[in-house]
Amino acid sequence: MSWGPTQENNISMSLNFYPEARLFAKGLMEVVKALRWNSFVILYETEEGLIRMQEILKLQEFHRGKRNSILVKQLGPGPDYRMLLKEIRNASEYIILDCETENIIPILLQAKDLRMLELHNNYFLTSLDAHTLDYSILKTTANITTIRLFDPNRQEFQNVLNRWLLSDNENEDEIMKVLPPHTVLTETVLLYDAFTHIMECIKSLAATSSVETNPISCEEKSKSKNGFALYNFCRVKKPEKTLTGAVKFDEFGNRIHFKIDIVDADMPTTALGSWHSHNESMVLYRGENETFDASVANLQKIKVIVSSRMGPPYLMPRSASYEGEVLTGNARYKGYSMDLISKIAEIIGFQFEFRLTEDGKYGNWDVNKKKWTGLIGDLLERKAHLAICDLTITHERREVADFSMPFMTLGISILHKKQDKKDINMFAFLDPFSVGVWIYTATLYLIMSIVLYFISRMTPGDWENPHPCEENPEELENIWDIKNCLWLTLGSIMTQGCDILPK
Structure with a gap:
């Protein structure tokens, strides 16, 4: 074992x-x-x-x-x-x-x-x-x-622990003091x-x-x-x-x-x-x-540091209500950001302290210093637990920080109208060309076929003997009727060719 x-x-x-x-x-x-x-x-x-x-x-x-x-x-x-x-x-x-x-x-x-x-x-x-x-x-x-x-709180474990340490002069409470279950x-x-x-x-x-x-001895064979x-x-x-x-x-x-x-x-x-x-x-x-x-309980144990920047109407300096009044702490600021975090703190039950970011920026990646500036930098450098202001959510910022649901939407929005469902058009293959083009194409197709028909009728080589065994037939036959002429013209247009060709 x-x-x-x-x-x-x-x-x-x-x-x-x-x-x-x-x-x-x-x-x-x-x-x-x-x-x-x-x-x-x-x-x-x-x-x-x-x-x-x-x-x-x-x-x-x-x-x-x-x-x-x-x-x-x-x-x-x-x-x-x-x-x-x-x-x-x-x-x-x-x-x-x-x-x-x-x-x-x-x-x-x-x-x-x-x-x-x-x-x-x-x-x-x-x-x-x-x-x-x-x-x-x-x-x-x-x-x-x-x-x-294993679970040290199971009754089976408690019973085993009692059997390990129980003696005539010890009771169960003394056992737990000597060897608490969670220390095994x-x-x-x-x-x-x-x-x-x-x-x-x-x-x-x-x-x-x-x-x-x-x-049996372990040293022997x-x-x-x-x-x-x-x-x-x-x-x-x-x-x-x-x-x-x-x-x-x-x-x-x-x-x-x-x-x-x-x-x-x-x-x-x-x-x-x-x-x-x-x-x-x-x-x-x-x-x-x-x-x-559990998250709320941990939040209530500390004072939450909130980073922000000045910018009306989100955060503005508060004026003294009377001459000689000295404003300290969160009382120095007012605005939408202050009202929002104050209401959240009231509902959840935690304390917070507002601090302004040193450079007053929203937060961008500084290529030269290889670090984030502004509010994002405060979060990454652990100077603040959260930041609140009119901060635009970008892909780069989402890669390094977590964002809440936006509390305000500004800027240009793109609206797209969903197209109405239409009936299936069985002649949709005609859409690439206009009606006039299709008429010209069909007219040319018919003219070419008719011209081919007359030429084949006038050409002596296209009149053949229907009975090769007869040397002097009374009648000759021409295969180029209007149907075959139309088929030959269509095959040429489609570049597919035809099994019969004029002579």
């Missing part, structure tokens, strides 16, 4: 309760697709971590129009990762972090120093023990998503499942046949007589009472049936969804309402 990750599919005499590597990588890809991340940065620590990312890297194929939608970086030697974090700070708001569990909090703390744990930042931690960490020390509003193979490592749970399964198999096999119980039979029985028998859900092994002894739970670090007690390996399906438990409520 084993319970650790492996990358090889070799025929062996062991059963691994850890998820099969390729299926686990596919599960990670499905989690990223469920999160609806179109562009992101992958930070991996070891080569094994890069192998786990192989299926996620295939998502690049769905964004051929934007080839840089996935950026891959190796963490390198620690413990200071600030230089690497500075490189990717403006690359994307979505980061996939694959590293050892003990390095997660130090890396996130360094990211916080660089203002990379703000409201707009999103992290996906691929470690199966990431849910055991205490993220409250980060004091962040960033969205951190983790995964796990995945390796420990997989170890429990493995030993529980092998004990059940030995008991079941002993009930039907004799099982050799003589101790002696083998158990029942080893192969026990291995096959353990591989075929369906494990029961496992803490990590359904278990099934392939011919190599790798686990191909497992479940990956998606967990929000802020709400570890409830899974956001689950991916099932047996049918490769994703089930999401959080609906749109819960997602909206």
Whole structure:
């Protein structure tokens, strides 16, 4: 029995309760697709971590129009990762972090120093023990998503935990203080499942046949007589009472049936969804309402910085109501933009602060400085959480920033009248030319045919003997009647030729 990750599919005499590597990588890809991340940065620590990312890297194929939608970086030697974090700070708001569990909090703390744990930042931690960490020390509003193979809140898990630690002088409350359920490592749970399964198999096999119980040393070459039979029985028998859900092994002894739970670090007690390996399906438990409520809750924790620019009637300076009045904060401004964000803040329940962009521009790409200016630049440089003004939505701006539904439409609009449905015209092939052209063409066709008819009648060579055996026939025959003349003329016009030709 084993319970650790492996990358090889070799025929062996062991059963691994850890998820099969390729299926686990596919599960990670499905989690990223469920999160609806179109562009992101992958930070991996070891080569094994890069192998786990192989299926996620295939998502690049769905964004051929934007080839840089996935950026891959190796963490390198620690413990200071600030230089690497500075490189990717403006690359994307979505980061996939694959590293050892003990390095997660130090890396996130360094990211916080660089203002990379703000409201707009999103992290996906691929470690199966990431849910055991205490993220409250980060004091962040960033969205951190983790995964796990078991549910520590299940009653079955609580019962097993009680049996592990229960003694005469301990009660259940003291057990939870000594070992909280959410701190149990995945390796420990997989170890429990493995030993529980092998004990059940030995008991079941002993009930039907004799099982050799003589101790065998790992250093000697002696083998158990029942080893192969026990291995096959353990591989075929369906494990029961496992803490990590359904278990099934392939011919190599790798686990191909497992479940990956998606967990929000802020709400570890409830899974956001689950991916099932047996049918490769994703089930999401959080609906749109819960997602909206979670976003609003994060928004209410901070003061939202709103970037804008002066321009009536959207934003204008407010005059003092009496002499000597000093206006500060949001009271310095008035206009449609101020009224709109004030009403939104009142409905949702968050605080905001208006700040004017330094250069007073809407936002364009500066080719010389290789950066965005104005309001778009404030958003990309994290100087503001959102921007509001009479900002035109262009293709270039949509590539780097998300826009809400337009609250006002100005400029020239193009109207197109839908044509009425007409009856099918059977003579539509005549439309390329006018009626006069068709009349001239038909007249010429008839004249040419009539001329050919008279010429053929007058030509001696077109009068033939109908009976070649008679040397002196009384009558001669001419095949060029009006019908054949019309056919020859039509074939010439259509460039198709004719089987009979005048002599």
